[in-house]
Amino acid sequence: MWHLIKKTDKNKKEYRIRLSASVIATKGWLNGALSFCGHDESETSLYRGHFIELLKLFGVVNEEIDKVILSNAPRNNQLTAPSIQKEICNCFAAEVLKKIFDELCDDVFSILVDESRDVSKRNKWLCLVHVMETTALSLKKAIDELFAHYNLSLSRIRGQGYDGASNMSGEFNGLKALILKENSSAYFVHCFAHQLQLVVVALANKHHEIFNFFNEVSSLVNVVGASCKRVDLIRESQRERLGLNPEVETGSGQNQELSLARAEDTRWSSHEKT
Incomplete structure (x- = not known):
């Protein structure tokens, strides 16, 4: 024994x-x-x-x-x-969420909702819940279940922010309206960054010189990116240009070599460096 x-x-x-x-x-x-x-x-x-x-x-x-x-x-x-x-x-995630909810306590808060997909093309909800549909009712149900799981109250919401899609910000049947029916203090704000992006893209498409410029850039990326030799030529040309220009500043975030990236309407984080 x-x-x-x-x-x-x-x-x-x-x-x-x-x-x-x-x-x-x-x-x-x-x-x-x-x-x-x-x-x-x-x-x-x-x-x-x-x-x-x-x-x-x-x-x-x-x-x-x-x-x-x-x-x-x-x-x-x-x-x-x-x-x-x-x-x-999952244990680490649970501890992080517990810390957030402990700090939140009974205070008011706002929610932000947007679609995200992983490599398996599955929509994620706060990276926690998989939603089969993106209708307003389905999203509202997902929020209710999430709030119930973490013991959060819909009455404590003071702000909600989404994009301008009808299922999100529809005046009568959108997610915004469904939440406002239960809590009139949950004021809706259309994401300002999303609004600005829509305006910039719409104006750029109407301006022929800008449209032609990005069309040419897209073609160049396709041609150069398809060949290792062409990429090397671009790199060598860039090195010579920087070497002959004494006014070029060096340092973190300045004149670093970047991979060729295709410019797209919704590539939020890379407009400038692309």
């Missing part, structure tokens, strides 16, 4: 060390917003993905960790599976 108890305590200690290593690795990649998995995570792979490779480094610098992780751990308890990684990530 004593032998079994001693072995159980040893297993618990090893499990805690293994779990702590996985949690710390997850925290590191979450802080850097980096990917976890690799294309080939088998033991014969040269690089098994960021998560597992970081665990391997833990083992290199700490002998106690090395003894209980990866191949030295039980096959059914290595704590490296994608499902385990996601579960740890």
